[in-house]
Amino acid sequence: MNSASHPTSGGNFPARIPSYLQSDNLGPWGIYLQQVDRVAPYLGHLASWIETLKHPKRALIVDVPIHLDNGTIAHFEGYRVQHNTSRGPGKGGVRFHQDVTLSEVMALAAWMSIKNAAVNVPYGGAKGGIRVDPKLLSKGELERMTRRYTSEIGIIIGPTKDIPAPDVNTNEQIMAWMMDTYSMNEGSTATGVVTGKPIDLGGSLGRREATGRGVFTVGVEAAKHIGLDIDTCRVAIQGFGNVGGIAAKLFAQAGSRVVAVQDHAGAIYNGGGLDVPSLLNHVMVHGTVVGFPKAEPIEREAFWDVECDILIPAALDQQLTQANANRIRARMVIEGANGPTTPEADDIFQERNILVVPDVIANAGGVTVSYFEWVQDFSSFFWSEDEINSRLVRIMQDAFSAIWQVAKEHQVTLRTATFIVACKRILHARELRGLYP
Ligand code: NAD
Secondary structure, eight states, rough: GGGGGGSSTTTTOOOOOOOOGGSSHHHHHHHHHHHHHHHGSSGGGGGGGGGGGGGSEEEEEEEEEETTTTSOEEEEEEEEEEEEEETTTEEEEEEETTTHHHHHHHHHHHHHHHHHHHHTTTTOEEEEEEOOOGGGGGHHHHHHHHHHHHHHHTTTBOOOOOOOOOOTOHHHHHOOOOHHHHHHHHTTTTGGGGOOOOOTTTTTHHHHHHHHHHHHHHHHHHHHHOOOOTTOOOEEEESSSSSHEEEHHHHHTTTTTEEEEETTTEEETTTTOOOOOHHHHHHHSSSSSSSTTSSSOOTGGGGGGGGGGGEOOOOSSSSSSSTTGGGGGGGEEOOOOOSSHHHHHHHHHHHHHOEEEOOOHHHTTHHHHHHHHHHHHHHTTOOOOOHHHHHHHHHHHHHHHHHHHHHHHHHHOOHHHHHHHHHHHHHHHHHHHOOOO
8 A cells, every 4th residue: 555545534534623722621731821920920020021930831732642452543633732841851751641722731831831840840831742542552652642742742852841741641661662762763871851751771760660659758747737547538539540549648657547549440439548558459451440349430520529638630731620629528629630620610719718739740750750750861871769859759748848938929829830930940041041132
């Protein structure tokens, strides 16, 4: 078959209107812009630079064509957005999901700028994604798609330019393929081009657990401030993957009862506390929490009504909205996911005195250990897991404490406080660097 006779899509992948041509009323990027506007009054003279934060530095849309196993060719839409590089190279994950849009990737890249500045790692913010349901691909198709995508975005990524990492539906294997593809194109092994790699390829001990560990660490710190005992509290978690699963394990180890979990396929409940290690095994075998024998199944929607002390959204964005924020029966929300709470829901939580620990600090543990991985790759000298975990906990505790102080000082939410700290750092760097030319 010559290329002219190939269909533009094949198998399970019908041609789709590119996301950037679809109407996108508010969308995640619109939510991010609202968050930036809320912080402007607190930036002093740096507010004159605020437009910098409202424009992604660079947004690349790439076509990712691959041969499917059935002999046809499918085209996928891929993105890499570098939101801001004032403080250092771009840094942020790559998401494979059928609903990924340019607006979402732009927002995720911007939140990475804020997050990296909030924990003071020397990075700007970036993010990437492919609009695909990877569960429909064979392993070979997934590898070909990952490699072609990496090659297409290869013109803007690199160890000192922009360093991708795992996100939803991407993992260590995908990072290994990305590292290999970039290295093949460069002609030399460049381990520092991605983080979240397998340990045998320059990955870091503790990286896989880092985001969940960070969620747990800030959860413990925040709980102290509102008089909540971690060893007796009830936790409900949406998403039981890398972030939700590890957070569940650490909360359970600390004595909390994980009473409800919802994932893509359904939701389960056990008021006495789920057996988290068994549930992790169940998910490894069955791919979902559904069917776990030591729990009762509940309706997906009923998950939002579960009485708990801590709610951890750790799946996708825009899950807590005007429609369900009034139903939440928790004292604190810790955002494991990126962008799970809409501004309207944020306002409702503030009125209802439910503390929200925002994504831009709560899930920063992943990028913090990614930073450690990148540093270790540059020096080719690797640290022990204890050293990594203790450095991670110290950075997360210090960052949380600084943000708590700013929230008290200005009487603002933790989200606005985190944005104040982060935006000042980014805009101060921008001011020092000035504009070229
Ligand atoms: P993952 O792919 O390991 O797990 C995702 C989980 O969400 C799975 O349990 C899946 O079943 C569930 N899920 C998917 N669609 C759902 C739906 N519609 N309703 C309910 N549950 C659904 O992904 P992850 O790495 O754990 O990432 C989860 C979130 O955390 C994302 O928002 C990601 O951007 C964010 N995050 C991840 C990291 C990291 O290091 N992995 C770092 C920072 C932020």
